[in-house]
Amino acid sequence: MARALEQALVARDRGEVPVGAVMVEHGRILSEASNLTIQLSDPTAHAEVVAIRRAAQRRGDWRLENTVLYSTLEPCAMCAGAIVLARIPRVVYAAADPKAGMVGSLGHLLQDPRLNHRAAVTAGVLAEAAGHLLREFFRERR
Numbered sequence: 001m002a003r004a005l006e007q008a009l010v011a012r013d014r015g016e017v018p019v020g021a022v023m024v025e026h027g028r029i030l031s032e033a034s035n036l037t038i039q040l041s042d043p044t045a046h047a048e049v050v051a052i053r054r055a056a057q058r059r060g061d062w063r064l065e066n067t068v069l070y071s072t073l074e075p076c077a078m079c080a081g082a083i084v085l086a087r088i089p090r091v092v093y094a095a096a097d098p099k100a101g102m103v104g105s106l107g108h109l110l111q112d113p114r115l116n117h118r119a120a121v122t123a124g125v126l127a128e129a130a131g132h133l134l135r136e137f138f139r140e141r142r
Helices: 002-013 047-059 077-086 127-141
Strands: 020-025 028-034 067-073 090-095 120-123
Touching (some): 002 047, 002 067, 020 047, 047 067, 067 127, 090 127
Parallel strands (some): 067 090
């Protein structure tokens, strides 16, 4: 999770919302990313989606079984959908997102029995540090 926080700082320094994500496979970093929505003018360039894309490219397979996705913010509906489609078995996130989070706050997309894949979720790891970073970013913007 510390590497995801480092990526969030990279995003903040570029003027992006400070969210970072890291994909890990068998204890080794497979990919890491920060938000790129502003830089790429791409609303889908959330840190989680970018990390998932990079991991799939590196593995040469869209199925990311045996991986863990670490994120500094609770995944939104789009990111949760990408997690399901990529078959990621475990997600660990820091700060909850009461306005857009779909992994516990607004819904439970990763545990929906109607979908063909479900992921285990661990919430709140380094939540204070990630939450502080996000609060400070938005406080400076106001």
